[in-house]
Amino acid sequence: MPEIILETKALTKRFGGLAAVKDVDAKVEKGRITAIIGPNGAGKTTFFNLISGTFPSTSGELWLEGQRVERKRPDQMAQLGIARTFQTTSLFDGATVMDNLIVGHRLRTSSGLMDAIFQTSRLKADERSCRAKAEEALDFVGLTHVANRLAADVTQEERKRIAFALALATDPKILLLDEPAGGVNPEETVGLADLIRKISATGLTVCLIEHKMDMVMGLADHIIVLDHGEKIADGTPAEIRANPLVIEAYLGAGHDAAA
Numbered sequence: 001m002p003e004i005i006l007e008t009k010a011l012t013k014r015f016g017g018l019a020a021v022k023d024v025d026a027k028v029e030k031g032r033i034t035a036i037i038g039p040n041g042a043g044k045t046t047f048f049n050l051i052s053g054t055f056p057s058t059s060g061e062l063w064l065e066g067q068r069v070e071r072k073r074p075d076q077m078a079q080l081g082i083a084r085t086f087q088t089t090s091l092f093d094g095a096t097v098m099d100n101l102i103v104g105h106r107l108r109t110s111s112g113l114m115d116a117i118f119q120t121s122r123l124k125a126d127e128r129s130c131r132a133k134a135e136e137a138l139d140f141v142g143l144t145h146v147a148n149r150l151a152a153d154v155t156q157e158e159r160k161r162i163a164f165a166l167a168l169a170t171d172p173k174i175l176l177l178d179e180p181a182g183g184v185n186p187e188e189t190v191g192l193a194d195l196i197r198k199i200s201a202t203g204l205t206v207c208l209i210e211h212k213m214d215m216v217m218g219l220a221d222h223i224i225v226l227d228h229g230e231k232i233a234d235g236t237p238a239e240i241r242a243n244p245l246v247i248e249a250y251l252g253a254g255h256d257a258a259a
């Protein structure tokens with residue numbers, strides 16, 4: 001049996017009268033790729049927000065490596081090894097890709113925002129090792145050739161790779177990717193899937209939200225399906241593809257995700 005790194009038990013988040021996530025029991029296996037799928041508004045991003053501590057849950061339990069963590073703040077969850085990317089990546093467009101990584105790395109690790117902005121002596125002293133880390137991260141995500149380009153001038157696919165590099169800079173245990181292939185073309189989607197496989201091959205646990213079903217089915221070891229905040233299925237890609245509830249709610253004809 002694979003080791004479970006993260007588990008939710010009846011995890012629930014209400015916004016007023018709406019249960020965006022409702023009684024979700026889910027398990028994430030260590031070192032594997034888990035995909036969260038479901039129609040628009042199913043609660044996928046809210047589920048990520050609960051796991052990363054962005055929102056406190058209304059009720060239920062969240063366990064990370066055997067520890068109850070549902071009351072932790074985002075910075076505490078980051079310390080415990082949860083890193084995430086967002087649907088859109090905010091970068092300093094007037095700075096180079098390399099500088100974005102150096103500053104982003106500082107923001108996500110020991111020095112605070114003020115250090116990063118005002119270039120304190122602590123930051124300057126660390127800058128060389130930061131630069132080395134940034135170079136290493138850029139090389140890993142295949143972006144060495146754009147290191148000196150302004151962030152404003154990179155493609156959407158390169159922005160996605162930069163987001164991965166920023167998240168990896170914290171040496172996380174679990175990487176949460178929110179629509180890692182959103183807004184990129186089919187060829188670039190294949191390239192990003194390869195990068196996610198490469199990240200997974202280092203032993204990192206990856207969770208992703210994605211609407212592109214070809215990518216999800218080819219990439220995920222395990223899929224969790226949400227609909228109206230509830231988990232309606234989980235299993236291997238083959239099991240999910242054949243599940244009547246999932247076909248009805250999401251994969252069937254007439255739904256965008258069928259493509």
Ligand SMILES: Nc1ncnc2c1ncn2[C@@H]1O[C@H](COP(=O)(O)OP(=O)(O)OP(=O)(O)O)[C@@H](O)[C@H]1O
Nearest residue numbers: 015018019020038039040041042043044045046047
């Ligand atoms: N901060 C919030 N305040 C109030 N309602 C919210 C908030 N965040 C999400 N919701 C609601 O919770 C439900 C689930 O939204 P969520 O963004 O988690 O879905 P999703 O599955 O990620 O959708 P999509 O695929 O469109 O990104 C929606 O009805 C949404 O309007």
